[in-house]
């Protein structure tokens with residue numbers, strides 16, 4: 314399982330709040346937020362649901378993560394905060410360690 318991929322082919326970016334589409338070069342990848350309004354950028358990778366890139370600290374146990382390998386969303390069992398990183402517990406998988414500065418591909422949920 315890989316939930317922290319930095320890029321998928323043919324990503325399309327938009328801000329739902331500003332109703333604007335953005336080019337790759339216009340997206341702030343330091344925080345994956347819209348420079349205009351500060352809301353999270355919605356990422357269309359051609360899957361049925363759109364993605365949002367969240368830091369572990371921005372995630373909740375109600376988020377679903379997108380696995381690059383299975384190309385599916387997976388529900389969470391919970392998130393553990395460790396000393397140096399986070400442990401993202403995915404249902405039917407073991408915990409996945411993620412650094413606090415690493416973005417996780419989650420299901421777009423109007424963030």
Ligand SMILES: [Zn+2]
Pocket residue numbers: 328329330331332347348349350351352
């Ligand atoms: Zn915006």
